[in-house]
Amino acid sequence: MRLGWKKGKNRRYIPIGYKLMMSYLVFIIVLVTVNGYVSHSMYDSSMRKQTSSNIQSTLVQIRDNVAYKSDDMVRISSTLYDDENFIEKLKLKTDNPMDANSSFDDVIKPKLASASKSIGIDLRLFLYVENETIPEHYYNYERKNYDIYERGASNTSQQTFNIYHRARIEQDPWYDLLPDEEYGITKLWTEVEDDAHSNRISMIRRIVDIQNPLNLTEVGVMRFSVRRDEFFESVDYRKLGEGAMLIVQDRTGNVIYASDEERHDVTKESELDLSMAFQEDFHSDGEYLTLKEYLPQQDWSIVAYVPLTTIQQEAVRVRAYIIGICILCSILFTFMGIFMSGYFSKRITKFISVLNAFREGDLHKRISYKGKDEFSQIATALNSMGEDFEALIKKVYLTQLEKKEAELEMLQTQINPHFLYNTLSSINQLAKFGENEKLQNMVVDLAKFYRLTLNSGRTLIPVSSEVEQANAYLNIQKVKYGHRLEVTLDVDVEVWKYETIKLILQPFIENVLNHAWSGGDRIHIRIVALLEGNDILYRVIDDGMGVRQERIAEILNTSSESETGFGIRNIHQRVQLQYGEEYGVSIFSRKGIGTSVNIRIPARKRRLFVVETQASIEK
Numbered sequence: 001m002r003l004g005w006k007k008g009k010n011r012r013y014i015p016i017g018y019k020l021m022m023s024y025l026v027f028i029i030v031l032v033t034v035n036g037y038v039s040h041s042m043y044d045s046s047m048r049k050q051t052s053s054n055i056q057s058t059l060v061q062i063r064d065n066v067a068y069k070s071d072d073m074v075r076i077s078s079t080l081y082d083d084e085n086f087i088e089k090l091k092l093k094t095d096n097p098m099d100a101n102s103s104f105d106d107v108i109k110p111k112l113a114s115a116s117k118s119i120g121i122d123l124r125l126f127l128y129v130e131n132e133t134i135p136e137h138y139y140n141y142e143r144k145n146y147d148i149y150e151r152g153a154s155n156t157s158q159q160t161f162n163i164y165h166r167a168r169i170e171q172d173p174w175y176d177l178l179p180d181e182e183y184g185i186t187k188l189w190t191e192v193e194d195d196a197h198s199n200r201i202s203m204i205r206r207i208v209d210i211q212n213p214l215n216l217t218e219v220g221v222m223r224f225s226v227r228r229d230e231f232f233e234s235v236d237y238r239k240l241g242e243g244a245m246l247i248v249q250d251r252t253g254n255v256i257y258a259s260d261e262e263r264h265d266v267t268k269e270s271e272l273d274l275s276m277a278f279q280e281d282f283h284s285d286g287e288y289l290t291l292k293e294y295l296p297q298q299d300w301s302i303v304a305y306v307p308l309t310t311i312q313q314e315a316v317r318v319r320a321y322i323i324g325i326c327i328l329c330s331i332l333f334t335f336m337g338i339f340m341s342g343y344f345s346k347r348i349t350k351f352i353s354v355l356n357a358f359r360e361g362d363l364h365k366r367i368s369y370k371g372k373d374e375f376s377q378i379a380t381a382l383n384s385m386g387e388d389f390e391a392l393i394k395k396v397y398l399t400q401l402e403k404k405e406a407e408l409e410m411l412q413t414q415i416n417p418h419f420l421y422n423t424l425s426s427i428n429q430l431a432k433f434g435e436n437e438k439l440q441n442m443v444v445d446l447a448k449f450y451r452l453t454l455n456s457g458r459t460l461i462p463v464s465s466e467v468e469q470a471n472a473y474l475n476i477q478k479v480k481y482g483h484r485l486e487v488t489l490d491v492d493v494e495v496w497k498y499e500t501i502k503l504i505l506q507p508f509i510e511n512v513l514n515h516a517w518s519g520g521d522r523i524h525i526r527i528v529a530l531l532e533g534n535d536i537l538y539r540v541i542d543d544g545m546g547v548r549q550e551r552i553a554e555i556l557n558t559s560s561e562s563e564t565g566f567g568i569r570n571i572h573q574r575v576q577l578q579y580g581e582e583y584g585v586s587i588f589s590r591k592g593i594g595t596s597v598n599i600r601i602p603a604r605k606r607r608l609f610v611v612e613t614q615a616s617i618e619k
Contacts, residue, residue, distance in 0.1 A: 033326050040318055048289065048308070055291055058239050059304050062246070063293040065234035069121070070203075070298055073224050074187065076118045077205050079111075080222060081184070086111050087207060090219045093133050104134060112161035121230045124200075125161040126193075126223040127207075128169050138162035141194070166220060174204070181206055181216050189250075189298050192223065200225045201256065232257045235302065243307040251299045347375050354382055363390035426480050438479040445475045452502075459578075461502040462606055463495045463529060463536065470505040470527060477513060484522045485513075492530040499606040500536065501578055507567040508540040508597045516544025516595055531603060535583075538599040546591040556585065575601055 080086055089107045116125040124141075139160040169175045174192040188204040195202055202225040208216040237244045237259045248257040289306045350367050357365040363386050367379045423446055430439040449472040452465050467489070474487050509525060517523045528539035555565030556572060572585040579602050589595035 037322075040322060043318055051306070051308070052289060052291060055240055055289065055304060055306055056293075059291055059293045059302060062234045062236075062239065063295060063302050066232060066248070066300075066302065067295055067297065069119070069231055070295070072119045073123075073203050073226070074297070076115050077187075077203070077222055077224060078184075079118075080115055081205065081207060082210070083111065084210065087209060087219055090129055090131055090134065090207065091209065093131055095133075101135075104137075108134065108163070109137070109161075112163070116159040116161040122227045123159050124225040125159075126225065127161065127163045127220055128166040128223070129163065129220040130166045130218065131220075132165050132167070134163065134165075136163055136165060138164065141198075169221070175221070178204065178206065178221075181208055181218070183208070183210070183216060187297075189256075189300070193225075195225060199228050201228055201231060202226075228257050232259070235259050240304055240306050243309065245305045247303050247305075249301045249303060251301075256300065351378065351382060354386070358386060358389065363387075363393065423476060426476070430480070435479075442476045442479045445472045445479075448472045449476070449506075459501060460499045463498050463500050466500050466502060466505060467491055467527075467529060469503065470509060473506045473509060474525075477509075481513075486522060486524040488524070488526040490526060490528045490530075494531045495529050495536055495603075497605055498531075498536055498603050500601055501574055504571050504575065504599055505538060505540065507571055508599075511568065512540065512542045512544060512595075516542050516546075518545055532600075534603055536601050536603050538601075540597045540599075541594065543594040546593055547587070547589040547595055548591065549589075552587045552589060556587065571599070575599065 086107060089103045092103055112125055112127060116123050124139075139162055172192070174190060177190070178188055179186055186206065190202060190204065191200075192202050192204070194200075202223050205222045205224075206218050207220040207222060209219055210216075232248060235246045235248060235257060237246050240246065246259040247255050250256055289304075289308055291304045291306070293302045294300075295302070354365050354367045357363075366383045366386065370376070423442075427439060427442055427446075430442060449469055452461070452469045452472065471489065474485075478485055478487070505527065509527070512523070512525055524543050526539075526541040528537070528541070530537055555568050557569075568585060568587075575584045583600050583602065586598045586600070587595065588598070
C-alpha cells in the first residue's frame with residue numbers, strides 16, 4: 001500500500017483517504033450478490049421462455065386436434081342442418097302410415113345412420129323432432145355398457161342414432177338453456193341426460209326451417225354425444241412431461257376435462273374434484289408454468305400446468321455456485337472489515353467520548369493523540385474548540401442571566417401597578433360610601449401585601465410568603481364583598497420549605513372576582529398548594545361562570561398583543577423565564593360550572609432553609 005509522506009518530518013503515515021477507500025471494499029459483496037441475482041434471474045427467465053415456447057407449440061397442436069374433432073361434429077351436423085329434403089321430411093305430417101314409414105325408412109333413417117357413422121369415434125346421435133307423426137326409434141344403453149365405457153375398453157365403440165319426440169325434453173332444463181337461434185351459428189356444448197354418468201359430452205344444435213330465414217322455425221333438436229376420453233384423446237399430460245396437467249375449461253371456468261397422473265380408475269365426479277383441487281394448487285404455487293390456448297368456436301380454453309422441475313434443477317446448481325462465491329467473499333471481507341473497524345474505532349471512540357462530554361456540559365475534557373496523521377489534527381482542533389466553547393458559554397450565560405433578570409423585573413413592574421390600581425379603586429369606593437372600618441382594614445392589608453411583595457427586591461420568596469400575600473389580598477376583598485365571598489385555603493405543610501416566584505396567586509384571585517363572578521349571591525374560591533412529585537402545584541378553583549376554550553387559548557397565547565388576559569400571560573411568561581418551558585400556567589374551565597387554574601413550578605428549597613438544615617445536622 002502506498003504511504004503518504006509529510007514534508008519536514010521523518011515519519012510516514014497512511015492517509016485517511018486510503019483507509020476509507022478500504023472500507024468501500026465491502027461493497028464488492030453487494031455487487032457480487034446483485035450480479036449473481038441478476039444472472040440467475042436472466043438465466044431463469046431465458047429457460048422459462050424457451051420452455052414456454054416449446055410447450056406452447058405442443059399446446060397449439062393439442063388445440064388443433066380438439067378443434068379438428070369438434071369441427072368434424074359440426075360438419076356432420078351441418079349435413080343435416082342444411083339438407084332441405086331431410087328437413088321437409090321432418091316437417092311432413094301425414095295420417096297415412098305408409099307415407100310416414102316411407103319417409104322414415106327412405107330418408108330419415110339413412111341420413112341419421114350415415115351421420116352417426118361419419119367419424120370413427122363412439123358417437124350417439126339423438127334427434128328430438130317436433131313432428132309426432134314420425135315414429136320414435138332409440139337404442140337401449142344398458143348399465144353394463146356404462147361400466148365398460150368407464151373402464152375405457154377399446155372394443156365398445158358404437159355409432160348409433162336415436163329419434164324422440166321433442167315433447168320429451170321440453171321440460172328439461174338444458175332445453176331451456178339453448179340460446180336464441182342464429183342461423184348456422186348457434187351451438188351448445190354441455191352435459192345433458194346421462195352424459196355425466198357415462199363420461200360423455202354433447203353438442204346440441206337446432207334443426208330449423210330454412211325456407212324463411214327471417215323467421216326461423218324449430219323443426220327439431222340434434223344432440224351429438226361423444227365419449228370424453230375419445231374426444232379429448234389428444235389432451236394428454238404426458239406430451240408435456242411428468243407431473244404436468246392439462247384441463248379444458250368452459251367460459252365460466254368449469255372443468256370439462258382433466259388429464260393428470262391420477263385420473264385412471266376414478267369416477268368422473270371424483271376426477272373433476274381432484275382436477276379442481278390440483279388447479280387450485282397450481283394457482284397458489286409459483287413453481288409451475290401456466291399456459292393457455294383458446295378455442296373460439298366452442299368457447300373453451302385448454303390450460304396447461306407444467307412443473308418447472310428441469311429449470312429448477314439447473315437453477316439450483318447455478319444458485320449454489322453463486323451463493324458459494326458470495327459466502328467466500330463475505331468471509332474474506334468480514335475479516336478485513338473487523339480489522340479495519342478495530343483500527344478506526346479505537347481512534348474514533350476517543351473523539352466520541354470527548355464530544356459526549358462536551359454535550360453533557362463538561363468542557364474541561366481534552367483528548368491526547370500521538371501521531372502526525374489527520375486524527376492528530378482533528379484532536380488538536382477539538383481541544384481548541386473545547387476551550388473556545390467554554391469561554392464563550394460562560395460569557396453567553398452571564399449575558400442571558402442578566403437579560404432574564406431584567407425581563408423578570410420588567411414583568412413584575414407591569415403587574416404591581418395593575419394590582420395597585422384596582423385596590424386603590426376599591427378604597428376609593430369605600431371612602432365614598434363612608435365605610436371607615438372596612439377602609440382601615442383594607443389599608444392595613446394593602447400595606448401588609450406590599451411589604452411582602454417588595455421583600456427587599458427579591459424575586460424568589462418562600463411559599464409561605466406567597467400564600468400570606470394571597471390571604472392579605474383576599475382579606476382586602478372580603479372587606480369589599482362580605483359574606484358573599486367564600487374562601488378555602490388548602491395548603492400542604494410540605495411546601496413551606498420551598499421557594500417560589502412572588503405574586504403569582506393574587507392576579508388569578510383578582511381575575512375570578514372581576515370576570516368569573518357575575519355579581520350574584522355568592523362565589524366560592526379554593527386555593528390549593530401541594531407537592532406533586534418534584535413539582536409544586538398551585539390551584540385556584542372557583543364555581544363561577546366559566547370560560548370558553550377559545551378564550552383560554554387567546555389568553556395563554558404568548559405571541560398575542562391583546563390586553564385581554566395580560567396579567568395571566570405575564571405570570572405564564574415569568575414562570576417559563578425562571579424555570580423553563582415545561583412549567584407555567586394551564587386553565588381548565590366549563591361554562592356554568594367554574595374554572596380551575598393550575599400553576600406548576602419546580603420544587604426548589606430555600607437557601608436559608610438549606611443552610612438551617614445543614615446547621616442542625618452538624619449540631
